[in-house]
Amino acid sequence: MTKTRVLTGITTTGTPHLGNYVGAIRPAIEASQDPGVQSYYFLADLHALIKAQDPARVQRSRLEIAATWLALGLDTDNAIFYRQSDVPEVNELTWLLTCVCAKGLMNRAHAYKAAVADNESSGSPDPDRGITMGLFSYPVLMAADILLFNANRVPVGRDQIQHIEMARDIAGRFNHLYKGDFFTLPEAQVDERVQVLNGLDGRKMSKSYDNTIALFSTEKQLLKLVRKIKTNSLEPGEPKDPDGCTLFQIYSAFVDRGASDAMRQRYAEGIGWGEAKNIVFETLNEQLRAPRETYQALLEDPAHIEALLRKGAERARAQAAPFVDRLRSAVGLGRFV
Template identity: 80%
Template sequence: MTSTRVLTGITTTGTPHLGNYVGAIRPAIAASQDPNVQSYYFLADLHALIKSSDPARMQQSRREIAATWLALGLDTDNAVFYRQSDIPEIPELAWLLSCVCAKGLMNRAHAYKAAVAENEEGGVPDPDRGITMGLYGYPVLMAADILMFNANRVPVGRDQVQHIEMARDMAGRFNHVYRGEYFTLPEAVVDERVQVLNGLDGRKMSKSYDNTIPLFVSEKKLLKLIRKIRTNSLEPGEPKDPDSCTLFQIYSAFATEQESSDMRRRYAEGIGWGEAKNELFEYLNAQLAEPRERYQALLEDPGHIERVLQQGAERAREETTVMLDRLRSAVGLGRFV
């Protein structure tokens, strides 16, 4: 029986925060431990070049994100964990797909259209000013990531569904032009149950808003950040609404159902904001202490991280080299013997 193939990319443009953990990392790590699923997790460092031109920050982000996933228990025996840039067959496949992909399809990509709209709204004479081919061709590289491994399912946020549809379009076009079943048509998986955490200011936790709580900050820094979370002016003893409170939202994302129910009752009884923040800190710190220690140990041993990623790349390339040889032959670039 063929197992389901699930693929997830992690863009290396920052330091993982609590929102990343709850929304993507935790469910993905759980899936990595399912023997009925063949999981592919990769550091999308080629994609990150679209947004980042700081080599030192890029290197740091790649190291931090890899250490985060390993510290939190990613099963690298079952899942294939690799760096995108270690798989040269992927950008080559992106070129093959580019040669069957209609330009009009790329013109409709949300990110490209948003960049053009921003220029037009700003009165810029050239609507394409500042737009690189990396941004424009991003959906093709993403399609190559997915189609190289013939992934069946790709967990994404709703804003990324268009890219999966584009990958399906490119896969179907390639299959049609070269008269074969080379690619599986992937399905987008949008889990509406995935939690989106609010940040320090009450908006969605996001690096772009500078309102995040990094996952593995020190105890002292974690307490300082939690104390900065915005609350209202209700005094201790006054009932508070947990459903509109960032403190409760973060707490319940980590707590058991019974613990959340107990904390909800304390909000109704008028828990003070200072006490609620201290409770959140103590709870999070207790849960993060052991993985934080493993994370720090991994950062101090980059050679171990490198070995894990190289082992993952070797496993990935056992598939990608075979796949690309087949595709080269399909398009007329195969060997003469």
């Protein structure tokens, strides 16, 4: 049976939070256990260099994110889990694709256009001020990540659909120029059921807003952060609306439908905010206690993480190297004998 190939990259620029877990990590780990799917999960550390020039931060983030996925049960026997920078074929393919990619396509990339717009709104005489070639050609690197393994599906948020469309355009251009079916045209997989959690201030949980709850906060830190979640001024005994309430949203993301419905009834009965926050804390802490301990143990054993990532890179390169050899020949860079 031919397996469907699904690929996901995790940018290594920060510490995973509850929103990352609910929106991306949990569904991806569940998919990694599907025998009908060949999953590719990689630490996108080359992408990280586009926005982070702090080596210590990038290095620490790579370790923390790898430990997070492993602690939460990623099946590395089924899924191929690797560091992007450990697969040099990614870089070579990026150049091959760059040489067929139209500059005009990159001019339309959302991130580049947003950076130009920021410069123009600030009155800068140079619309490209501070914009690196890394940012400008970022979609080509992402296309290489996807096309190197001929992924069929790429789970993304709506803001990333454009990048998948660009990968399709670049792949189609290469296939046409070199007269072959070298690349599968990938499909964006947007799951409308994926939950987007709000943060401490009621806005989307994001490092940009500094309103996150780190996934593996200590018990003391977790309690402190849950107590900081913004609520209204309704007193105990007054009915409360769970819809639009960050506390209820977070709680519902970690319990089954029955528990969620029971909490909804407690809101109607006027549960106090202090009691509600204690319940949310206890629920999160109970579910995250075991993986938190595993996570801490993994951080203290980086050699184990390194070994798993190297094994994953070997598996990735076993597929990537022969494919890139074929592409070299296709463009005229093959060996003479």
